[in-house]
Amino acid sequence: xxxxxxxxxxxxxxxxxxxxxxxxxxxxxxxxxxxxxxxxxxxxxxxxxxxxxxxxxxxxxxxxxxxxxxxxxxxxxxxxxxxxxxxxxxxxxxxxxxxxxxxxxxxxxxxxxxxxxxxxxxxxxxxxxxxxxxxxxxxxxxxxxxxxxxxxxxxxxxxxxxxxxxxxxxxxxxxxxxxxxxxxxxxxxxxxxxxxxxxxxxxxxxxxxxxxxxxxxxxxxxxxxxxxxxx
Amino acid sequence: xxxxxxxxxxxxxxxxxxxxxxxxxxxxxxxxxxxxxxxxxxxxxxxxxxxxxxxxxxxxxxxxxxxxxxxxxxxxxxxxxxxxxxxxxxxxxxxxxxxxxxxxxxxxxxxxxxxxxxxxxxxxxxxxxxxxxxxxxxxxxxxxxxxxxxxxxxxxxxxxxxxxxxxxxxxxxxxxxxxxxxxxxxxxxxxxxxxxxxxxxxxxxxxxxxxxxxxxxxxxxxxxxxxxxxx
Numbered sequence: 001x002x003x004x005x006x007x008x009x010x011x012x013x014x015x016x017x018x019x020x021x022x023x024x025x026x027x028x029x030x031x032x033x034x035x036x037x038x039x040x041x042x043x044x045x046x047x048x049x050x051x052x053x054x055x056x057x058x059x060x061x062x063x064x065x066x067x068x069x070x071x072x073x074x075x076x077x078x079x080x081x082x083x084x085x086x087x088x089x090x091x092x093x094x095x096x097x098x099x100x101x102x103x104x105x106x107x108x109x110x111x112x113x114x115x116x117x118x119x120x121x122x123x124x125x126x127x128x129x130x131x132x133x134x135x136x137x138x139x140x141x142x143x144x145x146x147x148x149x150x151x152x153x154x155x156x157x158x159x160x161x162x163x164x165x166x167x168x169x170x171x172x173x174x175x176x177x178x179x180x181x182x183x184x185x186x187x188x189x190x191x192x193x194x195x196x197x198x199x200x201x202x203x204x205x206x207x208x209x210x211x212x213x214x215x216x217x218x219x220x221x222x223x224x225x226x227x228x229x230x231x
Numbered sequence: 232x233x234x235x236x237x238x239x240x241x242x243x244x245x246x247x248x249x250x251x252x253x254x255x256x257x258x259x260x261x262x263x264x265x266x267x268x269x270x271x272x273x274x275x276x277x278x279x280x281x282x283x284x285x286x287x288x289x290x291x292x293x294x295x296x297x298x299x300x301x302x303x304x305x306x307x308x309x310x311x312x313x314x315x316x317x318x319x320x321x322x323x324x325x326x327x328x329x330x331x332x333x334x335x336x337x338x339x340x341x342x343x344x345x346x347x348x349x350x351x352x353x354x355x356x357x358x359x360x361x362x363x364x365x366x367x368x369x370x371x372x373x374x375x376x377x378x379x380x381x382x383x384x385x386x387x388x389x390x391x392x393x394x395x396x397x398x399x400x401x402x403x404x405x406x407x408x409x410x411x412x413x414x415x416x417x418x419x420x421x422x423x424x425x426x427x428x429x430x431x432x433x434x435x436x437x438x439x440x441x442x443x444x445x446x447x448x449x450x451x452x453x454x455x456x457x458x459x460x461x462x
Contacts, residue, residue, distance in 0.1 A: 025293075025297060026293055026294075026297070029289065029293040029297070030261075030286070030289050030290050030293050032289075033285070033288070033289030033292075033293070034265075034282065034285050034286050034289050037281070037282070037285025037286075037288070037289065038278075038281065038282050038285060040285075041278070041281045041282075041285075043274075043278055043281070043282075046462070047269075047272070047274055047278055047282075049461070050268070050269065050272040050274070050458050050461055050462045051265065051268070051269050051272075051274075051278075051282045051458075053457055053458065053461065054264070054265050054268025054269060054271075054272075054454040054455075054457060054458045055261070055265050055268075055286060055454075057264070057268070057450070057453045057454045057457050058260065058261050058263075058264030058265050058268065058450045058451065058453070058454040059261050061264070061446070061449055061450040061453055062256075062257055062260040062261050062264070062446060062447075062450045063257075065446045065449065065450075066256060066257070066260070066446055069442050069446065073432070073434055076434070077432075077433065077434075080433070104348070107351075107352055107358045107361065107362055108351065108352075108354075108355050108358045109348065109351045109352070110351070112347075113347045113348060113350075113351045114348070116343075116344045116347070117335070117340065117344060117345070117348050119344075120338075120339065120340045120341070120344045121338055121339075121340070123339075124339050127338045127339045130338065131338055134366070134369075135365070135366065138365075138369075138371060140369060201304070201308075202308065202311070203304055203307070203308075211300050215292070215293060215296045215297055215300065216293075218292055218296065219288070219289040219292040219293045219296075220289065222288045222289070222292055223285040223286075223288045223289040224285075226284055226285060226288050227281050227282075227284070227285045230280070230281055230284060231277075231281045
């Protein structure tokens with residue numbers, strides 16, 4: 001396996017946090033907006049709950065399984081590009097050496113300065129290909145084991161997020177009351193989610209929280225208005 | 232503006248294609264599964280259409296606006312990391328030079344070979360910071376103008392994708408017939424979508440098409456079963 005270069009962790013979010021953010025962001029927003037929308041059309045509470053749960057099932061599968069396949073594709077894409085680069089270092093080594101030279105020339109190195117680097121890099125095929133993958137193509141080696149875990153994290157976060165706006169409709173029989181409890185609970189959850197997302201990703205937490213509330217609130221308001229218009 | 236190194240276009244998908252794929256992938260899947268799910272619960276056709284349109288509105292806003300904010304965050308994240316790296320080259324230049332050395336040492340260069348490169352890179356702050364951003368942190372400079380266009384492409388693709396499974400329910404009054412026409416039309420659309428996505432991204436088109444059909448089909452089947460169970 002190729003040794004990827006050491007990477008500083010300036011950015012504190014781990015990949016698991018990123019997956020939770022991806023799943024919960026849509027999970028809080030879309031089922032919330034959908035339930036509010038169907039309520040706006042005057043449907044019965046049990047229809048809102050059924051539609052909401054169907055959406056959570058569909059959304060979590062689409063995001064989780066879709067993410068799994070995308071991650072698998074990334075792994076295959078990396079492997080095929082790596083084989084291609086490895087073949088190029090064997091079949092057209094002079095052209096590949098020139099590509100390495102160009103990288104350093106673009107950073108302001110003179111021919112005298114870059115010549116030993118190009119020579120050293122191209123003397124070891126593994127290092128040479130590692131360099132081309134990362135520097136010329138900008139591709140990081142994906143971890144093949146992450147796809148399954150990532151898919152599960154995204155799907156479970158979507159479900160956890162989606163049950164927050166939906167639970168008032170499950171617990172309160174009056175649709176109007178359930179709608180307003182759902183709106184209050186979910187806007188609060190969206191704010192807290194955005195706030196902690198901001199802290200993890202280094203963005204101003206208050207601004208991040210406000211943005212998350214605005215996206216979720218706008219989606220719900222449009223869905224509500226549209227459904228009321230046609231319902 | 233920093234000059235990013237030349238990148239070969241091995242991967243043929245453009246960013247617009249990527250945005251269309253992101254939006255249409257979920258747009259075809261989730262409204263399809265939701266409409267099938269609500270049909271499974273025995274709701275009236277107008278409820279299916281209302282819920283479907285509410286979902287399309289909510290999903291396109293959540294994905295489009297969410298994508299816009301994420302792209303804006305990327306731009307700010309890049310800028311703040313860049314300022315931090317620039318500050319480090321001024322305040323702790325020896326440590327930063329050592330980090331450059333480590334990058335080349337990991338590629339098998341000797342101290343004698345890497346010394347002139349480190350010297351040349353660190354003699355020009357812009358080149359030095361460019362190098363650290365790309366090589367040490369693995370960050371590409373995001374295009375600040377892309378956020379708005381990307382958001383619109385994703386949202387419109389979601390709407391276009393979502394109207395395919397929903398249109399049979401709008402045109403056919405019998406719910407049972409509408410459900411089966413929606414299933415046939417959407418599975419065909421999912422296959423064609425996956426097929427062309429595969430061609431654009433260099434994956435086997437038949438396999439890509441089959442995978443897309445399986446994800447959409449599974450999401451719809453689970454949503455249908457769940458809604459029938461509780462409806």
